Amino acid sequence: GFRIDNVHVMAGVPAIFQAMLDNVVPTLKTGAKLLSDSVHCPHGEGVIGDKLAAIQKEHPETIIGSYPKYRDGAFWTELVVRARAPKxxxxxxxxxxxxxEGLAGAKGM
Incomplete structure (x- = not known):
């Protein structure tokens, strides 16, 4: 394999790749871990969009993602929160x- 700046090019054969990776890992720079957690939301993005944007604005040190899902005949949204600090x-x-919870109470769910 070879390296150009911060790009490492390695073999695609798993055994050879693993041997190359073992040599590359110690040279990689690391920082604070990015933590994540997810919340199941029974509402679609259209229902939660404005409120979620307000939460993101109140917590600028986090990254909040919304991922629409469909399973067993029902739509829902997986909300993922990422941050470096646990608190x-x-x-x-x-x-x-x-x-x-507020949306559930408002709809009588």
């Missing part, structure tokens, strides 16, 4: 869970 992650997740 920041927990605060944003709690805000999302409270949003979902």
């Amino acid at each position: 920041k992650l927990a605060a944003a997740k709690q805000a999302i869970e409270e949003m979902i």
Whole structure:
């Protein structure tokens, strides 16, 4: 294999790739881990979009993603929160869970 700046090109054969990777890993720079957690939301993005945007604005040190899903005849949204600090992650997740509970209460669910 070879390297150009921060790009490492390695073999595609698994055994050879593994041997090459073992040599490359110690040279990689690492930083703080990006933590993530997910929340199941029974509502579509159209219902939660504005409220979710407000939560993202209140928690700028987090990354919030929404991923529409369809399973067993029902639509739902997986909400994923990412942050480097556990407390920041927990605060944003709690805000999302409270949003979902509020929507459930408003609809009588």
